[in-house]
Amino acid sequence: MxxxxxxxxxxxxxxxxxxxxxxxxxxxxxxxxxxxxxxxxxxxxxxxxxxxxxxxxxxxxxxxxxxxxxxxxxxxxxxxxxxxxxxxxxxxxxxxxxxxxxxxxxxxxxxxxxxxxxxxxxxxMGEVQWCVGYSEPNAGSDLASLQTRADDAGDSWKINGQKIWTSGAQHSDWCGLLVRTDFSAKKHEGISFLLVDMHQPGIETRPIALISGASPFCETFFTDAVAPKAALLGQINVGWTVGKRLLQHERASQTGGSMGGRGPKPLNEIAKAYLGVDGEGRLADADFRTRLVRHEMDARVHGQTLMRAAAEARGNNSPGNAPSVLKNSATNVAQIRAELTLELMGSQGLGWDGANYSHDEVEAVRSWLWGKAMSIYGGSAEIQNNIISKRILGLPDNTQST
Structure with missing residues (x-):
């Protein structure tokens, strides 16, 4: 080439x-x-x-x-x-x-x-699988309260603690792990980021079964697990900055910029098949037509903002706040599309399985249910709104006690 x-x-x-x-x-x-x-x-x-x-x-x-x-x-x-x-x-x-x-x-x-x-x-090369060890039973949205510890053991770190909701941990070869390395520092300042080999006896994963029967999440236990000193990513006790940057990469990956794979069928084509068209070839339902146009405008604005943010971030590896805006925007676009899809399908948008429903109709229902999780994973919508209000709009922190 x-x-x-x-x-x-x-x-x-x-x-x-x-x-x-x-x-x-x-x-x-x-x-x-x-x-x-x-x-x-x-x-x-x-x-x-x-x-x-x-x-x-x-x-x-x-x-x-x-x-x-x-x-x-x-x-x-x-x-x-x-x-x-x-x-x-x-x-x-x-x-x-x-x-x-x-x-x-x-x-x-x-x-x-x-x-x-x-x-x-x-x-x-796709030879290894990674997971991320962030949330703990008592440190979810308030992640900086994490208690999993890494103690200096000379030429290595000794790790003890528990993580939860560790996606894919049972299949992973490596883990990007947030640990506390200084318990005397302020909670945001005593955290470090380690690259940990999952193939060792000191790590146990327990899949969490969901009502669907799947187990994409795990409890992960560390009992005198070991990582070499060279496993430290970034500076000691500055892992909060590294961890935030990773979350920004995660949110960016959830905003519609992934590579490959054919995108979803245009919603207007689906709507015409279910709702029909008038004499001028427009959707017969004028109200739905208006809401569909608004949705398409939101989707295009999101796409343009995504490209602008990517251009602005080029060559800059310091944490920024645009991913929080894009995460909520992507969630809004995806969830509204799912709602409109089920609405236009009518009773055919209520099926879970069976010969009365097509594959696309069943997938629309399942996608609608799964899409509800977008408001939570990768940082909840409320957390993103807090970031936007404080770090972009400059509004006061309303979480502080008076």
């Missing part, structure tokens, strides 16, 4: 990306992204092959530096790559766990050269 510099010809890159994808993406996987979106990495042979091919190209992490195995692409090129993947029904095969979306970008921000060389290439 040609070496595209700063003055990249986007359409030339589009042509080369399209040709490479058509030559390398397995036709057997077209439109089958669901095969690669489980709690752990898929062992399906075609997905294993696609994961290796995309990783060797560096396009599992298209904007990461080439020296660590990334694609070295610009943000504009990465957007084009995502568009071309969606066009042919391709998808990202290494999005299991938190390596690509959270841990990797945070290591790029704060890691030593040794940490980058050790951890980034396996993430890009």
């Amino acid at each position: 040609a070496d595209f510099g700063a003055d990249v010809d986007i359409e030339a890159f589009r042509g080369e990306a399209r040709a490479w994808l058509e030559a390398n993406f397995p036709a057997s996987l077209k439109g089958k992204a669901a095969l690669a979106t489980g709690e752990s990495k898929s062992s399906h042979p075609d997905i294993v092959a696609w994961r290796r091919t995309l990783g060797e190209k560096g396009w599992s992490a298209p904007t990461w530096p080439k020296e660590y195995g990334g694609g070295g692409l610009t943000a504009a090129q990465a957007r084009v790559l995502g568009q071309e993947m969606a066009r042919i029904g391709a998808f990202h095969p290494s999005m299991f766990g938190m390596g690509i979306t959270m841990i990797g970008p945070t290591i790029l921000d704060y890691g030593t050269e040794e940490q980058k060389k050790k951890h980034l290439p396996p993430i890009i």
Whole structure:
């Protein structure tokens, strides 16, 4: 492939990306992204092959530096790559766990050269799975109250404590772990961030069964678990800053900027099939038509804001506040779409299973229910509103006692 510099010809890159994808993406996987979106990495042979091919190209992490195995692409090129993947029904095969979306970008921000060389290439190749150890039974939204501790043991850290809601911990090889390293400091100032190997006897994971029967979350127990001193990401007792940056990467990944996979069918097409059209080809329900237009406007504004925030953040690894706005915006757009979808389906939007409902109708109901969690995971909507009010609008902290 040609070496595209700063003055990249986007359409030339589009042509080369399209040709490479058509030559390398397995036709057997077209439109089958669901095969690669489980709690752990898929062992399906075609997905294993696609994961290796995309990783060797560096396009599992298209904007990461080439020296660590990334694609070295610009943000504009990465957007084009995502568009071309969606066009042919391709998808990202290494999005299991938190390596690509959270841990990797945070290591790029704060890691030593040794940490980058050790951890980034396996993430890009899809060889390892990462989880994140943040929440505790008594430290959820007030995460800075965490009590899991890491004590200095000479050439290593000795870790004891408990985490909860650790997504995918039972499948993970590594964990990005927030621990308390100074109990005498203010609670935000005595926290550090460690990169911990999950394959050791001092770590136990207990999956939490949900009413659906799935167990995507775990309780995770640390009993004299060990991490070398080199496992410290960033500075000692400055882990709160590192942890916040990771959350921003998480929220950015939840705002509609993920790569590949064909997007949802346009809502106006679904609406026409269920509601019908008038003599001028418009949706027959004028009120629904108005609300659909408002939704589409919100979705487009969100997309434009996402691109603007990405441009403003380029080259700046200090924590910012735009992800909080985008997290709530993405949640609003997704949840309203789900509500409108069920409304236009009428009684067909009430099914859970059975021959009376199509696959799309059943998926619409399940997506609507699952989408309610968007207001909670990655930082609740209320927490994001607090961040926006204090750090963007400059409003006083109303949580302080008088």
